[in-house]
Amino acid sequence: MQGILLVDKPKEWTSFDVVNYVRKMVAIAEEKKPKNVKVGHTGTLDPMATGLLVLLIGKEYTRKATELSKHDKTYAVTMKLGETSTTGDIEGEKSVISTDKPTQKALQDALEGLQGHIMQKPPIYSAVKINGQRAYKLAREGKMVELEPRPVTIYSLELTDYTYPLVKFTARVSSGTYIRSLVEDLGAVLKTGAYMSDLRRTEVGNYKLQDAQTVKNIDLDTVIG
Numbered sequence: 001m002q003g004i005l006l007v008d009k010p011k012e013w014t015s016f017d018v019v020n021y022v023r024k025m026v027a028i029a030e031e032k033k034p035k036n037v038k039v040g041h042t043g044t045l046d047p048m049a050t051g052l053l054v055l056l057i058g059k060e061y062t063r064k065a066t067e068l069s070k071h072d073k074t075y076a077v078t079m080k081l082g083e084t085s086t087t088g089d090i091e092g093e094k095s096v097i098s099t100d101k102p103t104q105k106a107l108q109d110a111l112e113g114l115q116g117h118i119m120q121k122p123p124i125y126s127a128v129k130i131n132g133q134r135a136y137k138l139a140r141e142g143k144m145v146e147l148e149p150r151p152v153t154i155y156s157l158e159l160t161d162y163t164y165p166l167v168k169f170t171a172r173v174s175s176g177t178y179i180r181s182l183v184e185d186l187g188a189v190l191k192t193g194a195y196m197s198d199l200r201r202t203e204v205g206n207y208k209l210q211d212a213q214t215v216k217n218i219d220l221d222t223v224i225g
Contacts, residue, residue, distance in 0.1 A: 001026055002058035005223065006212035009053040013215070015044045018053055021215065025223045026057060042068040042204060043175070048091060051075075051201030052209040057223075071205030072155065074172045078198035079183040081165040085195035088123045088180030097193030101164045110189040111157040111169060114182065119149035123180045152177040166197065 009018055023039040030037060040062040042054040056062045082099060085092035102110075153174035161168040171179060180196050187194025202209045213222055 001030055001224070002060045004061060004207075005055040005057060005218075006207055006209075007053045007055055007218065008209060008212040008214045009045050009050055010215055011050050012047055014047050015041055015053055018215065019055065022055055022057070022218065022223060025218070025220055029220060029224050038062045040065045042071065043073070045201060046089070046199070048089060049199040049201065051199075052204050052207060052212055053201075054204050054207055068205075070175045071207075072172065072174055072203075073177070073201060073205075074170065074203035075179055076160075076200040076202055077169050077171050077179055077183065077196065079167050079169075079186065079194045080197045081167060081187065081190065081192045081194050083195060084184070084187065084193040088178075088184055089196045090198070092195070094195070095193070097187070098191065100192055102190045102192060104159070104162055106190060107159060107162060107167060110186050111159055113189060114185060115154045115157055117151060117153050120152045120178065120181050120185070121149045122178050123184075150176065154182070167194075170202075172203075 005022060007018055019039050019041055023034050023037050026039060027034040027037045038059045040056045042065060045051065045053055056065055083094045083096055085094055155172040158170045160170055179199055183194050183196045
């Protein structure tokens, strides 16, 4: 069995949970043990994020994972102004920074100012490796984590709703962009602080969320199809 399966990852599932779920079904279809079945994906989503996960099934496709992971991505983002988070998202420890309410024009200017080719520092709670160890593992152990900025491209940031303290926008970005870092940068520009309170991936390259299957609708017939 070879191919691509588009899945709408639910909240609190890890990307590996989805891969493992589908791997078991492929194993049943092929009458193999799950450990002998190749299933991968083209880009991790954090457990609290939802949306499009592109699964690769079979050796022919999983060997293309690195190549396919370079696709541009689009996200529906919600950020909360006025506070920062140790993890950059809703799960971290919060600190109040400001009660100032930016105008919509200030928000638009901040979004426009971060578009284009930028240098972005990954969040310390990320899977980036430092001397062979994941940054998030070192951060959880209370160790100093210093990550170097890396080039990414922010193609567009479109404001879709603003009801203080929540800001919703659509971000179309290059592979390797961390939305948590982008939100923190926006909070710094606005001088209010900000953290990502919700994230939903809607596109990966030419693949669309509207064509994805929810986990509860994935069955043996879906996988075979």
